Amino acid sequence: MLNVSILDLGVNNLNSVKRAFSEHLLETDVIRFSANAEEVSKDCNLIILPGLGTFESGMNALYERNFIDFIRESNYKKIKILGICLGMQLLFRSSEESPTQVGLGLLEGHVSKLPKQTTERIPNVGWNSVCYRGDLGKFKSLQGSSDFYFVHSYASLEADKNFVLSTTSFGTDVFVSSIKSENLLAFQFHPEKSGKIGRKLIVEIIEWARED
Amino acid sequence: MKIRIIPTILTDGLTVVKGENFINWRTVGTAESVARVYGNRDVDELMFLDTKARKNEERISLELVDRFAAVLNIPFSVGGGIDSVEYARQCLRRGAEKVVLGTSAIQNPLLVYEISKEFGTQAVVVAIDMASNFDGNALVSSGAQDSGISVKEAIRMVTENGSGEILLQSKAKDGTLQGYDLRSISKAAGVTDIPIIASGGCSSPENMHEAISAGAHALGVGALFQFTHHTPSSCRDYLRGLGVPTRQV
Numbered sequence: 001m002l003n004v005s006i007l008d009l010g011v012n013n014l015n016s017v018k019r020a021f022s023e024h025l026l027e028t029d030v031i032r033f034s035a036n037a038e039e040v041s042k043d044c045n046l047i048i049l050p051g052l053g054t055f056e057s058g059m060n061a062l063y064e065r066n067f068i069d070f071i072r073e074s075n076y077k078k079i080k081i082l083g084i085c086l087g088m089q090l091l092f093r094s095s096e097e098s099p100t101q102v103g104l105g106l107l108e109g110h111v112s113k114l115p116k117q118t119t120e121r122i123p124n125v126g127w128n129s130v131c132y133r134g135d136l137g138k139f140k141s142l143q144g145s146s147d148f149y150f151v152h153s154y155a156s157l158e159a160d161k162n163f164v165l166s167t168t169s170f171g172t173d174v175f176v177s178s179i180k181s182e183n184l185l186a187f188q189f190h191p192e193k194s195g196k197i198g199r200k201l202i203v204e205i206i207e208w209a210r211e212d
Numbered sequence: 213m214k215i216r217i218i219p220t221i222l223t224d225g226l227t228v229v230k231g232e233n234f235i236n237w238r239t240v241g242t243a244e245s246v247a248r249v250y251g252n253r254d255v256d257e258l259m260f261l262d263t264k265a266r267k268n269e270e271r272i273s274l275e276l277v278d279r280f281a282a283v284l285n286i287p288f289s290v291g292g293g294i295d296s297v298e299y300a301r302q303c304l305r306r307g308a309e310k311v312v313l314g315t316s317a318i319q320n321p322l323l324v325y326e327i328s329k330e331f332g333t334q335a336v337v338v339a340i341d342m343a344s345n346f347d348g349n350a351l352v353s354s355g356a357q358d359s360g361i362s363v364k365e366a367i368r369m370v371t372e373n374g375s376g377e378i379l380l381q382s383k384a385k386d387g388t389l390q391g392y393d394l395r396s397i398s399k400a401a402g403v404t405d406i407p408i409i410a411s412g413g414c415s416s417p418e419n420m421h422e423a424i425s426a427g428a429h430a431l432g433v434g435a436l437f438q439f440t441h442h443t444p445s446s447c448r449d450y451l452r453g454l455g456v457p458t459r460q461v
Contacts, residue, residue: 010301010305013281013304013305013306013307013308013309014305014307015278015281015282015305015306015307016281016285016307019281019282020285052304052331052332052335053330053331053332053335054329054330054331054332057330057331086332120213121213121405121406121407121429122405122406123332123333123334123376123377123406123407124213125213125216125334125376125377125407125430126213126214126215126216126256126429126430126459127214127216127256127459127460128213128214129460145460146460146461147214147459147460147461149286149287151287151309151310151334152332152334153332153333153334153376170213190287190309192285193285193286193287193309194285194286195254195285195286195461196254196285196461197461198285199285
């Protein structure tokens, strides 16, 4: 049974994420918003960190709502954590967007401003393909040619190879578009805003979350 | 990055209207039903603008934002009288990807800064209504008033304050199905380094291609899908045939 908690940071768009997941959960599963660590169920086995905002506003919200220790402990206990967009970025140690702000540090590395390009503008807004790296496992939706929706100005330009699930090109550069480790899963794009292929990915995420 | 085609839906409260030259309004259905139809057609993004809001001293309905989020699984932006960080927050929380600021951005540029600081520049689109073209002034209050600020200066000002994209609207071309204002698009793309969404006058995929060649990064479309046989997919196919990268569904 899945017990999903979507962390409400006050700045993120929650409706879309909740709806997208609810459509594919079973009646026996539970999904709810949690506005602070105390509200999260003890049986929670999937934490969703959706993203909207800046690195600083995101980390401030996590701090104010007592989510920082909670997330770090959950990670230690290998509870599954899904990060979306800013939510992915917050998992890293730091970000160029807010140089004095420390991130959650669940992933080694730093988030950078997308490098200036002659052919691209920043923010990077729109549909783009992902290039999968290594073993996709369940995540077959990342294998095809369907595009996902991106809207960001910052990204991980390099991360531990073992965790990189896909990369995406930006002009002549490349950034990490998804990450997967034992219990962490994160996407720079928005699965909940990526139409049909996004829904397919959400089904795969739910299957991953159900695995022991 | 791939070119986006963004149907722009004008609303008045909960109803969809079609504006010609921003003045004549034709009602075409409830906003929610229009959203649903577009959602099923694999559009790239949607934009909902309540152009009567400011005049009525209201703001785009949050109930409407809820309804859009309930039927759409693609990104959508909302605008119409948004004049505070808090109202922007409410729109974004309910599922809008971005907020569109019009009059507020010109009359209160600090608001652009505050909203982008809180939510990121990618959450902010500023609509610049051109009185005539790039050489003239920007309008406010849904095109009813001259702001006294040139289009060029307005674009620069909002870019500096943290806007993520510019929605460049041509009042002269709006609803006319006579093609985009290409020269203005080209000039606008030259004075800012953020993406430009062209809007006003699109009547065909050929017009879209012209706008892209002029420098547009995304195409706002109004009358085209409501009153002609073209569809978002047929337009993407046409553009792709000419080598323009478009969304792969």
